Amino acid sequence: MWEAIRSNRRRSWWLIAIMGVLLVCLGTAIGLVVAYPHGGLPGAGIALLVWLVLWLIAVSQGENILLSLAKARRIERADAPQLWNVVEEMTIASGLKSMPKVYIIDDNAPNAFAVGRRPERAALAVTAGLLKRLNRDELQGVIAHEIGHIHNLDVRFMTIASVMVGSIVLIADGFLRALWYGGGGRRSRSSSRGGGYAQLIILGVAVLLAILAPLCAQLLYFACSRRREYLADASAARFTRYPPGLAAALEKISRRAGQTKSTNRAVAPLYVVNPLQAKAKFNLFSTHPPTEQRVRILRSMGGRAGYADYEAAYREVHGGKRGCIGAATLESGDSVAARAATPEPAAKQQAVERAREVTDLLDRIANLILIPCLCGVRIKVPPNLKRDTVACPRCGRAHAVPRVEAATAKPGQAPRAMRYARKGGGWESFKCSCGHGIQLSPAFSAPYLDCPKCRCRIEIVGSGSSS
Secondary structure (H helix, E strand, C coil), rough: HHHHHHHHHHHHHHHHHHHHHHCCCCCCCCHHCCCCCCCCHHHHHHHHHHHHHHHHHHHHHHHHHHHHHHCCCEEECCCHHHHHHHHHHHHHHHHHCCEEEEEEEEECCEHHHHHHCCCCHHHHEHHHHHHHHHCCHHHHHHHHHHHHHHHCCCCHHHHHHHHHHEEEHHHHHHHHHHHCCHHHHHHHHHHHHHHHHHHHHHHHHHHHHHHHHHHHHHHHHHHHHHHHHHHHHHHHHHHHCCHHHHHHHHHHHHHHHCCCCCCCCHHHHHCCCCCCCCCCCCCCCCCCCHHHHHHHHHHHCCCCHHHHHHHHHHHHHCCCCCCCCCCCCCCCCCCCCCCCCCCCCCCCHHHHHHHHHHHHHHHHHCCCCCEECCCEEEEECCCCCCEEEEECCCCEEEEEECCHHHHHHHCCCCCCCCCEEEEEEEEEEEECCCCEEEEEECCCCCEEEEECCCCCEEEECCCCCCC
């Protein structure tokens, strides 16, 4: 597999080099239009400067920007134990040295993506819909696919390539707008009367480049992206040793991916199934191979899960055409028996439990104060509610809103500002004096914490903490 990854990287750098030539040619042509005949070199320099600025932004804040565009929120082990365990398992199976940070997106459509210029800085984001709809084997397949992208350094290439495409699009769009609104036609006629036919030719070339360069760059970007999806699928089959898990997940995701509430175009190509192309027919502008082909390959592996098994299935589906796995990997006979499916409870019961767990997770992320009632209802109280009590909407019982209280100092000790007494060992939520909602996980055992909003220290006493 390593040689396929190396070959893909080499091909990727060639594609980026071609994009760089397009960028320089576009900048040179625009520079000649603006300041003929000495503007070519400065124009190319400005184009490279634009690329450098965008590249520095991508290197320093690229992951955070993409996660912010997707409205992803970071979570910890206590928030989603099964998801966390699956990410840990696939990190170990892939041989990564560190586990990616885990994020969740409040979107009911199932999907996931990974970001990170280096594996050490990688992050993996999943939607709430993915956690609700996939069983453990299917979730494992999707996580393994995304960790495959991290392991194969696909995310690094996607970052560089997307910055290159963005630079070309930005420069071309700016030039065409300036030409349209800045009276380019009048300058051309003036140049023509002065005998500047060369300027007219250069103007035509610049306009043609401004139209075609972004198109060509995107085609190169999409073509290389599609090959990477196949390699990530092969990696997922190998890491999980259960190809049907990813196949079933892709089928579920493709049916609902188009229902995504809001998808930024910069993030869409990173998802396991592009939500902007989920229902569209495959064409040159597709960022992913057809989902049907990906599923057929995974289901054609015949109870095997190795790279050689994926290659055989790939060739079968594509009619014996050139494969995607390297020859050395195939010669090593990397054929692995697939494992059996993980035993699961009844599907309906499992779906209800997953939906409840994900809903609780989203409520905690939103910092809602959750109050359990004896009738079984979980009352959700916004932190900014001014009342001290709320009534259960089902049985009418009155409940005090959990909040901090003034702490009394022991003799000889400095005064303590606030304290909260735990009621048990599960998830608990309460209001700080500033009105901010605070969540305590079952694993929390520290004697105090600082409010994220007002930074005031709160003493935690009772179950699981020191008193």
